[in-house]
Amino acid sequence: MIMKSGKVLLLLLCLNVLCYAVIGAPQTCPATNVGKSGDSDEWEGEFFPGISKIKYEGPSSKNPLSFKWYNAEEEIIGKKMKDWFRFSVAFWHTFRGTGGDPFGAPTKHWPWEDGTNSLSMAKRRMRANFEFINKLGVDFWCFHDRDIAPDGKTLEESNANLDEVVALAQELQSQNKKSVLWGTAQLFMHPRYMHGAATSSELEVYAYAAAQVKKAMEVTHYLGGENYVFWGGREGYQSLLNTDMERELNHLARFFEAAVAHKKKIGFNGTLLIEPKPQEPTKHQYDWDAATTANFLRKYGLEGEFKLNIECNHATLSGHSCHHELETARINGLLGNIDANTGDPQVGWDTDQFLVDIQEATMIMLSVIRNDGIAPGGFNFDAKLRRESTDVEDLFIAHIVGMDTMARGLRTAAKLIEDGSLAELVRKRYQSFDTEIGAQIEAGKADFDLLEKKAKEWGEPKVASAKQELAEMIFQSAI
Ligand code: XUL
Ligand code: CO
Helix, strand or coil: CCCCCCHHHHHHHHHHHCHHHHHCCCCCCCCCCHHHHHCHHHCCCCCCCCCCCCEECCCCCCCCCEECCCCCCCEECCEEHHHHHCEEEEHHHHHHCCCCECCECCCCCCCCCCCCCCHHHHHHHHHHHHHHHHHHCCCEEEEEHHHHCCCCCCHHHHHHHHHHHHHHHHHHHHHHCCEEEEEECCCCCCHHHCCCCCCCCCHHHHHHHHHHHHHHHHHHHHCCCCEEEECCCCCEECCHHHCCHHHHHHHHHHHHHHHHHHHHHHCCCCEEEECCCCCCCCCEECCCCHHHHHHHHHHCCCCCCEEEEEEHHHHHHCCCCHHHHHHHHHHCCCEEEEECCECCCCCCCCCCECCCCHHHHHHHHHHHHHCCCCCCCCEEECCCCCCCCCCHHHHHHHHHHHHHHHHHHHHHHHHHHHHCHHHHHHHHHCHHHCCHHHHHHHCCCCCHHHHHHHHHHHCCCCCCCCCHHHHHHHHHHHC
């Protein structure tokens, strides 16, 4: 590994000039060519030397760089583990996460970073991404247009930057047999999007956002992406006093219609996904939760064109559990993808942590199994290292524990399904409807006259126990 001199100076320069660096979240330092000396071929050898391909070693292994529960090729209720999950690395967290937060500077100084946002740095980072996903043993990655390539001074320049990085990504994908789970456009970082993108009060911003999505869809298609995501971070409001909510929602629907038309025009067969979130950065985001988004899709006749990308931390921010959001999506035929992460109950904002709770993972997998998997969606790790985790190997450890937790969830959910007593408890709970009158009700054939007649005939109803604690006992015993 060779780092050219002057990189520390460039890093300081970037930190001084740039705004975003200290605010945290994915970086978009303006494009700069100062780092030209850092051409990607300047990086010699591996990005992660000393770390070899992560293997399954079983639950008794003490090796932090091994899987204890995730065994890619092992079959669990009819599918290989890797096919249940279709794990994906989120480029923005793993390769653009700096550890910066609203109170403090970046803490992560990965050896391959030269402190610039140059095109050559973007390419070097892309090489690091493929070595990482290869060694981790996942098949997919996800990206925002602006976190893989620097913003240019014009749309044309930004598109050209993107094309250059995407060409390299395409080459690395075919060498490594990897694929894009989903791509998306970053429509929240740049100041032009301060009032929103598709819901901006400014027509020119609406058009700019459309152009950006058009390009992001095209490169996702070019990379063989299986899905395309819309997360409307700034599609919402800060105050209803200055907002025409009805007009903004109509604009959002028109924007989605245009995206559907463009998808068809370019022959992109991937699924379009909307990712609900209740707030942050806006006070109120329009795609609040799965039910709100399903209602929006129905109102505008878009329900056949979109599915949902459920993010667990967003679910808890909206006052639901991840399981609730998954079930809401599933029973509406909208379960498309999972952004696998979690929050912290004591913190209460979008901390994007790796999910390490086996009970939560089990409930997630119960939904996924009921849905017979979520392909062409998958599990994207929209999760980042804590600010205080600063070793390169922590990137691996974080993903390994995230994958192992999901694998334990799958194994436990499979046990519960094979055992059958939980399903039997639920079946019994509703058995009064497995009768002639029950069937008439469910078929919409029982009018109030019939039901009144029956109520009089039956007298005071006999009501059975819900058996919640028994259900919890069965659930616990499987873990
Ligand atoms: C933000 C979030 C995004 C989307 C993609 O909370 O989850 O990273 O997943 O834009
Ligand atoms: Co997300």
